[in-house]
Amino acid sequence: MTINLEDPKRLRPLRDQVHQVAMNMLRPISRKYDLAEHEYPKELDMLAAMADGLAESGAGEGAGATGVRRDGGGDDKTVKNGSNMASVMSVAEMCWGDVGLTLAMPRQGLGNSAIASVANDEQLERFKGTWASMAITEPSFGSDSAQVSTTATKDGDEYVLNGEKIFVTSGERSDSVVVWATLDKSLGRAAIKSFVVPKSTPGLKVERLEHKLGIRASDTAVITFTDCRVPAANLLGSPEINVSEGFAGAMATFDNTRPLVAAMAVGCARAALDLTRELLTKAGVTIDYDRPAVTQSAAAARFLQLEADWEGAYLLTLQAAWMADNRQPNSLQASMAKAKAGRVGSDVTLSCVELCASVGYEEGELLEKWARDSKILDIFEGTQQIQQLIVARRVLGLSSAELK
Numbered sequence: 001m002t003i004n005l006e007d008p009k010r011l012r013p014l015r016d017q018v019h020q021v022a023m024n025m026l027r028p029i030s031r032k033y034d035l036a037e038h039e040y041p042k043e044l045d046m047l048a049a050m051a052d053g054l055a056e057s058g059a060g061e062g063a064g065a066t067g068v069r070r071d072g073g074g075d076d077k078t079v080k081n082g083s084n085m086a087s088v089m090s091v092a093e094m095c096w097g098d099v100g101l102t103l104a105m106p107r108q109g110l111g112n113s114a115i116a117s118v119a120n121d122e123q124l125e126r127f128k129g130t131w132a133s134m135a136i137t138e139p140s141f142g143s144d145s146a147q148v149s150t151t152a153t154k155d156g157d158e159y160v161l162n163g164e165k166i167f168v169t170s171g172e173r174s175d176s177v178v179v180w181a182t183l184d185k186s187l188g189r190a191a192i193k194s195f196v197v198p199k200s201t202p203g204l205k206v207e208r209l210e211h212k213l214g215i216r217a218s219d220t221a222v223i224t225f226t227d228c229r230v231p232a233a234n235l236l237g238s239p240e241i242n243v244s245e246g247f248a249g250a251m252a253t254f255d256n257t258r259p260l261v262a263a264m265a266v267g268c269a270r271a272a273l274d275l276t277r278e279l280l281t282k283a284g285v286t287i288d289y290d291r292p293a294v295t296q297s298a299a300a301a302r303f304l305q306l307e308a309d310w311e312g313a314y315l316l317t318l319q320a321a322w323m324a325d326n327r328q329p330n331s332l333q334a335s336m337a338k339a340k341a342g343r344v345g346s347d348v349t350l351s352c353v354e355l356c357a358s359v360g361y362e363e364g365e366l367l368e369k370w371a372r373d374s375k376i377l378d379i380f381e382g383t384q385q386i387q388q389l390i391v392a393r394r395v396l397g398l399s400s401a402e403l404k
C-alpha cells in the first residue's frame with residue numbers, strides 16, 4: 001500500500017469551508033471572549049445551528065465531535081477516509097480560528113464524542129441533539145483515571161450516583177454530562193462505567209467555575225452528584241463487570257478523542273505559524289522552502305524547523321484518524337499523535353511569540369493568546385507524560401502494573 005501525504009482530496013472542500021467559518025466567525029470574537037471569561041459566546045448559537053443543519057442533511061459528515069463513531073463492521077474492506085478523518089480535519093480548522101470557542105460549541109462536547117464512540121443504537125437515537133460534557137477527573141486524581149471513586153449503585157431500574165467531578169469542560173453550559181463512576185471500587189478498573197446524566201437530574205449541582213490561563217471562552221466546572229438517580233439504560237456500553245477486559249471498555253473513548261485533541265493542537269499551532277510567517281515577511285525576513293535552513297537567516301531557519309515539527313504532528317494525527325476510519329486498533333497511534341501534537345502545540349506557539357518578540361507578547365496580535373490556549377491541549381485527555389507512558393508500555397509490551 002502506498003502512503004499519500006496530501007490532504008484527502010474528498011475532504012478538501014469541507015476543510016476549506018470550515019476554514020472560512022473559523023476566519024469569519026471565530027477570529028473576530030476571539031479576543032472578546034478571552035477577555036470576557038465565563039460570558040457565553042452567543043454568536044456560537046448560529047454556528048451550532050448551521051452545523052446541526054449540515055449534519056442532518058448528511059453534508060457535514062463527521063464535521064465535529066460526533067463524527068468519531070466507528071462503522072459497525074460489515075465486509076467492506078475498502079481503504080477509506082471517513083468521519084474520523086473529516087472530524088480531525090474540521091476540528092483543526094476550527095481551532096485555527098479559536099480553541100476556546102471550538103470547545104464551547106454547543107452539542108460538540110467531548111461527552112458527545114464519548115456517546116458517539118460507545119453508545120448503542122438506541123442510546124445514540126435517544127441522546128441525539130444533546131450537548132454532553134465529559135466528567136472523569138476528581139479531587140483525588142487526574143492522570144490516574146483508574147482511581148475513579150464516584151459511585152454508581154444499582155437500585156431497581158436506576159443507578160444512584162454519588163461523588164464530585166472537577167474541571168468539567170462545558171460543565172455549566174452542556175445539557176448532560178457523561179460521568180465516569182465505579183460500580184464496585186474493590187473490583188478495580190473493570191467496574192468503571194460511564195453514564196449519561198441529564199443536567200436537570202435532581203442531585204446534580206454545578207458548584208463553581210474555574211478561572212484559567214487560556215481557553216477562557218470555554219467554561220470549566222466543578223459538579224457534585226448527591227443521590228443522583230439516572231435510568232439504568234443511561235449506562236454506556238456493557239453493564240457487566242468483565243475483570244479480564246479491565247479498562248478496555250471505558251478507555252475506548254480515548255482512542256477517538258485523543259486524535260481530536262491532537263487536531264486542536266495542530267490547528268492552533270498552524271494559526272501561530274501562519275501569522276508568524278506573515279509578520280516575519282513584513283519585517284523583511286525571507287523564508288525559502290527550496291534552500292537548506294542552514295543557509296538562511298536564524299529566524300527563517302527556526303521557522304522552517306517549527307514547520308517541520310508541525311508536519312510530524314499533523315501526519316501522526318491523520319494516521320490515528322485514518323486507522324479509526326479503517327477499523328484498525330489505534331490506541332498506540334492515538335497516544336503518539338496526542339503526545340507529539342500536544343508538545344508541538346506548546347512549542348510552536350511559544351516559539352512564535354519568541355520569534356516575533358514584543359509583537360508576539362502584546363495583545364495587539366493573538367500570538368500570546370495562542371501560546372496560553374495551546375497548553376491545555378498537552379494536559380487534558382491525558383498529559384504529555386501519560387501519553388509517553390502509554391506509548392512506552394505498548395512498544396515494550398509491558399502492562400500498566402509493570403511500567404508505572
Ligand SMILES: Cc1cc2nc3c(=O)[nH]c(=O)nc-3n(C[C@H](O)[C@H](O)[C@H](O)COP(=O)(O)OP(=O)(O)OC[C@H]3O[C@@H](n4cnc5c(N)ncnc54)[C@H](O)[C@@H]3O)c2cc1C
Nearest residue numbers: 134135136137141142143167168169380381383385386404
Ligand atoms: C482547562 C481544563 C479542562 C479540563 N477538562 C476536563 C474535562 O472535560 N473532563 C475531565 O474529566 N477532566 C478535565 N480536565 C482534567 C485533566 O484531564 C487533568 O488535569 C489531567 O488529566 C491531569 O491531571 P492532574 O491535573 O490531576 O495532574 P496530575 O495527574 O496530578 O499530574 C501532575 C503532573 O505529573 C505527571 N504525572 C502524573 N502521573 C505520572 C506518571 N505515572 N509518570 C510520569 N508523570 C506523571 C503529569 O503528567 C503532570 O505533569 C481538565 C483540566 C483543565 C485544566
